[in-house]
Amino acid sequence: MKKLYRYVLFTFLLIFSQLSFANWDLTDNQPIEISAQATNIEADIRALPEQHFFSNNDYAQVKRLLSTTISQQKEHATALKEALATYREDSSNQNWIAVETVHQSLTSLNLSKEQLLKLTNSTTREQLTGFGPYGVTQFYSELSITKLNIEYYLHYQIRSFKNLLKDLTISPVPIISVIFKVLCVFFIFSWWMKNSSRLINDFKTSKLENGTKPNFFIRSIWYLTRAHKAIAWLLLITVTLRIVSTLPSLQHLIFLEIFTWWILGGSIAVSFILEFIYRNSKHNKKEIIALRLSTVRHYVWGIIVAGVILQISSRTLGQGTIYAWINSLMYLFFVLLTIHTLRKWKPTVFERIERVDPLPLSIQWAKRNQKTFLISIAATACGAAWLSWRALQHSIIALLSQYAAFSHALAYLFRIEVAKQTEVAREQSNLVRVKGTAAFDYIAPGSEDSELIEDYAKDEMSALSRYLLTESPAVCVLSGERGVGTTTLLNRILNKVKNATPIYINCPYDGYSALLPELAKQLGLDEESSERDILQYLRNSDTCYLLAFDSAQRLVKPKVNGLADLMKLTNLLRRARKSHRVVLAIEKSCWRFIDRARGERLLFDLVTFMPKWDEKQIGQLLESRITLSEGQPTISFDGLVLPRQWDEENLTEEERARNGFYRILWDYSDGNPTVALRFFRLSLHRDKDTDAILVRLFRAPHSDDLETMPKPMLAVLRSIVQLEVASPADVCDCSRLSMAEVISTLRYFQSRGYIEWSDDKARISDHWFRHITNVLHRQHLLVK
Numbered sequence: 076m077k078k079l080y081r082y083v084l085f086t087f088l089l090i091f092s093q094l095s096f097a098n099w100d101l102t103d104n105q106p107i108e109i110s111a112q113a114t115n116i117e118a119d120i121r122a123l124p125e126q127h128f129f130s131n132n133d134y135a136q137v138k139r140l141l142s143t144t145i146s147q148q149k150e151h152a153t154a155l156k157e158a159l160a161t162y163r164e165d166s167s168n169q170n171w172i173a174v175e176t177v178h179q180s181l182t183s184l185n186l187s188k189e190q191l192l193k194l195t196n197s198t199t200r201e202q203l204t205g206f207g208p209y210g211v212t213q214f215y216s217e218l219s220i221t222k223l224n225i226e227y228y229l230h231y232q233i234r235s236f237k238n239l240l241k242d243l244t245i246s247p248v249p250i251i252s253v254i255f256k257v258l259c260v261f262f263i264f265s266w267w268m269k270n271s272s273r274l275i276n277d278f279k280t281s282k283l284e285n286g287t288k289p290n291f292f293i294r295s296i297w298y299l300t301r302a303h304k305a306i307a308w309l310l311l312i313t314v315t316l317r318i319v320s321t322l323p324s325l326q327h328l329i330f331l332e333i334f335t336w337w338i339l340g341g342s343i344a345v346s347f348i349l350e351f352i353y354r355n356s357k358h359n360k361k362e363i364i365a366l367r368l369s370t371v372r373h374y375v376w377g378i379i380v381a382g383v384i385l386q387i388s389s390r391t392l393g394q395g396t397i398y399a400w401i402n403s404l405m406y407l408f409f410v411l412l413t414i415h416t417l418r419k420w421k422p423t424v425f426e427r428i429e430r431v432d433p434l435p436l437s438i439q440w441a442k443r444n445q446k447t448f449l450i451s452i453a454a455t456a457c458g459a460a461w462l463s464w465r466a467l468q469h470s471i472i473a474l475l476s477q478y479a480a481f482s483h484a485l486a487y488l489f490r491i492e493v494a495k496q497t498e499v500a501r502e503q504s505n506l507v508r509v510k511g512t513a514a515f516d517y518i519a520p521g522s523e524d525s526e527l528i529e530d531y532a533k534d535e536m537s538a539l540s541r542y543l544l545t546e547s548p549a550v551c552v553l554s555g556e557r558g559v560g561t562t563t564l565l566n567r568i569l570n571k572v573k574n575a576t577p578i579y580i581n582c583p584y585d586g587y588s589a590l591l592p593e594l595a596k597q598l599g600l601d602e603e604s605s606e607r608d609i610l611q612y613l614r615n616s617d618t619c620y621l622l623a624f625d626s627a628q629r630l631v632k633p634k635v636n637g638l639a640d641l642m643k644l645t646n647l648l649r650r651a652r653k654s655h656r657v658v659l660a661i662e663k664s665c666w667r668f669i670d671r672a673r674g675e676r677l678l679f680d681l682v683t684f685m686p687k688w689d690e691k692q693i694g695q696l697l698e699s700r701i702t703l704s705e706g707q708p709t710i711s712f713d714g715l716v717l718p719r720q721w722d723e724e725n726l727t728e729e730e731r732a733r734n735g736f737y738r739i740l741w742d743y744s745d746g747n748p749t750v751a752l753r754f755f756r757l758s759l760h761r762d763k764d765t766d767a768i769l770v771r772l773f774r775a776p777h778s779d780d781l782e783t784m785p786k787p788m789l790a791v792l793r794s795i796v797q798l799e800v801a802s803p804a805d806v807c808d809c810s811r812l813s814m815a816e817v818i819s820t821l822r823y824f825q826s827r828g829y830i831e832w833s834d835d836k837a838r839i840s841d842h843w844f845r846h847i848t849n850v851l852h853r854q855h856l857l858v859k
Contacts, residue, residue, distance in 0.1 A: 110180040112147050116140060116187050126194055134196055141191040141199070144184055148216065151181040155223050162230065171234065178227050181220065189393045204399035213396040221397070256318045264311045268304070275300045302343050309339040333386055341379035348375060363423060370416050377412055381405045417455045421445065424458045437461070506760040506769065514756035517710055517768060518700050526699040531692050532564055535683045539564075542681050543621060543656045544572055550648060550657045554666040555685025557799070557844070558749025561660045564685070565623045568658065575621040575656060582629045584800055584836070587640035590630070594622075606647060613651035622648070622657045626799065628665035633797045634809045638672060664848075665797045667858045687746025694737040696748050697755055708768050710759065712736060715770060736770060743775060743845065750845045776843050778827070781850045787812060791820045792829070792839070792847055793856045800836040 119140055123133060155177040162170040192200055202209045243250060278300070299306065312335050352371055385405065388398050425445050428438060438461050441454035509517065519525070535553070542549040555561040569577035578597045583589040595604040598620075600612060613620070630640040648657045661669070663684065688696070701710055715732035736758075744750035757773040781789075787810065794809040795801045801809075806817045821837055824830045829847065830837045839847055851857035 108176065109183050110151070110176070113151075113180040113183040113187070116144055116147065117183060120187055120190055120194075123194065129194075137191055137194045138199060141188065141195060141203075144188045144191060145213075145216075148181065148184050148188065148220065151177060151184060152216070152220050152223060155181055155227070159223065159226055159230070166230075171230075174227065174230070178224075181223075185220070185393050185395070189395060192395065204396045206400075210396055210400075214400065217395050217397045253318055253321065257315055260311060260314050260318070264307060267307055271303055271307070275303065302346050305339060305343045305346070309335065309343065312339070333390070334383065337379055337383045337386070341375070341382075345372060345375045345379075366419060366423065370420070373412060373416070377409060381408070413456075414452055417452050417459065420459060421451065421455045424455055424462060427462055428458050431465075435461070505763045506771065507763060508757070509759040509761055509768065514759055516704070516707065517702055517759055518697075518752065518756050519702050521700075527563070527567075528688075528692050528695050528699075530695075531560065531688060532685060535685060536564065536567065538681060538683050539568055539658065540571070543568060543658055544574070546574060546619075546654055548651075548654045548656060549680040550645065551659070551681040551683070552666070552679045553658055553660045553683055553685065554663045555660075556663050556747060556848075558747050559685045559688070560748060561685055562625055565625055565658065565660055569621065569623055572621050575619040577621045577623070579623045579625065581625045582627050584629050586630055587643050590624075590640075590644065606643075610647055610650055613653060613655060616653065619653065620655045622655065623660070624657070625660045626662075627659040628662045628797070628799060631661075631665050631669060631797075632805065632809060633665070633668045633794060637809075638669060641669070662797070662799065664793075664857055665799075668797060688741070688744075688748050688751075689746065690738055690741045693741040693744070693746070693748060693751050694734065697737055697740065697751065700752060700755075708766060710768050710770060712770050732770075736772075739772070745845065745849075747845065749841070753841055776846045778846070780827070781847065786854075786856075787816070788820050788823075789851060789854060789856055791817065792824070793851055795830065795837055795839055796848065796851065796857060800833065800838045802836050806837070 119136075123129075123136065129137075155174070158170070158174045158177050162174050192203065203213050204210055278296070313332060316331050316335070348371055349368055352367060384401060385398075388401050425442065428434065428442060434442065437457055441457040441461075444450045444454045445458075447454070539551055539553065542551050553561060553564065565579065569579055580590070580593055580597060583593065591604070591606060591609065592602040595609055596602050598609065598612060600608060604612075624644070627641065627644075630644060631637055648655070659679075666682075703709060712729055712732035715736060740751040740755055743754060754773045754775070758770050760769050760771050761767070762769060790810045791806055791812070794806050798805055798809070803814060803817050803821060806812070806821070807814050810817065812820075821830065824837075825832070828840055829843050831840045832838075848857060
């Protein structure tokens with residue numbers, strides 16, 4: 076109740092105490108007419124053309140009107156002074172109308188002068204608003220007019236107060252209505268202040284903690300709740316002022332919103348800005364955070380104070396000489412504030428400059444003059460601007476680096492630069508490439524003990540877990556390019572399952588007939604068990620199985636009826652009826668054939684694709700595979716000089732060369748870790764003199780023959796990519812070529828190293844894999 080009484084008292088004080096800047100009379104209904112001189116000047120100003128079309132005569136006319144306006148201001152100021160003296164002796168309505176007439180005329184002349192100052196040339200404007208003799212004269216003239224206006228507003232306030240009391244004696248209904256509305260607003264405000272904490276906590280629980288990633292609108296609301304009390308007070312005062320200003324005698328109270336929004340709104344803005352600066356400065360030292368927050372606070376509050384002063388000056392005095400002087404003082408204030416800020420930041424600025432190398436000439440000059448009197452301020456400003464520009468550059472690079480296209484462009488530029496250096500180095504040095512299995516002594520192959528890159532395929536892992544780690548039956552497909560890590564992800568899922576028995580089966584090359592004995596063996600049945608026996612066992616088994624079929628593309632032949640084996644397996648698994656879960660790993664090139672051949676008729680619970688590895692993940696993988704054995708030289712990137720980047724200026728030459736080379740490997744491999752590891756090994760060279768292991772740019776395979784190769788020959792390559800390994804008979808069936816054509820083509824490929832043979836079956840060689848898939852992709856024969 077005490078708050079209610081205080082608020083009611085505050086409301087009555089607002090009503091009965093008025094700050095009036097109105098320029099009309101509310102006591103009399105008689106219209107006020109301004110003087111003929113003010114009317115003529117106003118008409119002449121309206122007759123002027125647009126300033127863009129001004130001629131010399133128009134500027135001369137403006138100057139004459141300005142001179143006439145200034146002289147009329149002096150005469151009307153003298154008349155207003157005499158009218159106010161008469162009104163003090165006799166406060167009759169007739170004398171007040173005379174005061175109003177002169178005041179309105181003088182106000183019109185002030186507005187005309189303000190317009191003419193904007194239209195005149197800069198020389199005249201500087202004379203009248205500057206600090207010279209003409210400016211000082213105008214300052215005193217406007218000061219005397221301001222004193223007369225203050226006296227006028229004082230008398231106007233007294234008459235307005237009397238009229239309000241008179242209106243209350245006639246009909247108190249309007250003021251009662253206003254008080255009722257204000258009390259309703261106050262009750263809403265009180266309810267919010269009591270329940271805001273609970274409502275905000277409920278909002279946080281429902282929208283931020285229990286929901287998915289909130290959108291921008293939800294996050295904006297949550298951010299605004301950090302200053303909900305200040306915002307509530309701002310809305311309360313604003314609504315109260317607007318309600319009270321509806322009374323006929325109090326409509327001028329709306330001008331108090333200027334103070335409300337600048338002060339309360341400014342304090343809210345300061346809170347948000349400081350919160351944002353603090354959140355983005357947590358990695359800095361406490362002293363730098365405090366200095367940054369203090370600087371921001373001083374500037375923001377300085378802008379708020381300057382805004383209030385300038386806006387009030389513009390509303391009350393107009394944009395004349397006094398306003399120009401105040402504006403100049405505001406500029407001077409910010410100049411002094413900047414000098415004070417630079418003095419505080421000087422130790423921090425030059426401490427950071429010391430850690431940067433090399434420095435441009437301007438910053439070297441600033442560094443030499445950091446302790447020179449007066450010049451040190453300019454040196455600090457120069458250093459601070461340079462550091463700010465560097466920080467902006469780093470932010471831009473960090474933002475653009477999120478896009479793969481930008482990183483690929485950088486990698487291309489690096490690759491060109493490194494290729495030039497490598498050719499020169501090979502001509503001038505005695506390096507020999509580390510060949511064969513010796514490269515694995517420095518870059519280890521993958522194994523069960525290899526470090527996992529946990530950040531890779533997180534979303535795909537979560538999507539599969541929602542189907543495969545529950546109690547419901549599911550058949551899912553995991554598709555990815557060869558060497559991207561599909562087998563590793565399958566093993567991670569099998570190791571994660573708790574409510575089923577995991578079984579891993581690597582599909583044999585001979586298809587479904589060879590897969591059944593392996594499946595029966597894994598289930599604990601006899602290898603001679605038929606499909607019916609396996610189905611009967613899965614239906615009657617009390618054990619729930621999670622079956623992972625790796626390399627399931629071996630069950631598919633890219634030809635007519637080539638999905639028969641895959642359909643047999645999926646039908647067998649679906650007829651099991653129990654809560655068994657199945658995941659099939661199929662190479663992406665083969666899955667595109669399955670998808671196009673069956674479309675919607677081949678249904679799975681989930682089909683997810685392995686993503687490409689990003690630059691950071693490739694770098695982590697390459698670092699984890701580097702072996703550091705005792706007595707063995709380490710891999711060195713010395714001699715690789717890459718272009719300096721904005722986001723790598725604090726790195727050593729070794730770190731910069733390593734990161735740039737990893738970026739080249741990521742770009743060439745197109746996010747395939749197996750390809751990146753292979754060409755990393757091909758980049759190792761031994762110095763014959765020092766036995767040091769140096770990294771030099773690998774020789775990427777390149778052949779114009781592939782680009783211009785006939786489509787039937789490219790179709791053979793596509794068939795081998797989709798089949799993983801293929802006999803000549805398989806290639807014949809898939810490409811619809813004769814056996815003689817296929818054998819001739821395969822011999823051609825073998826002579827150039829495109830394919831490798833294993834048990835009379837062809838396979839795309841690891842060295843040419845990426846180049847061949849790129850060519851097939853560009854020829855629209857394959858989707859990578």
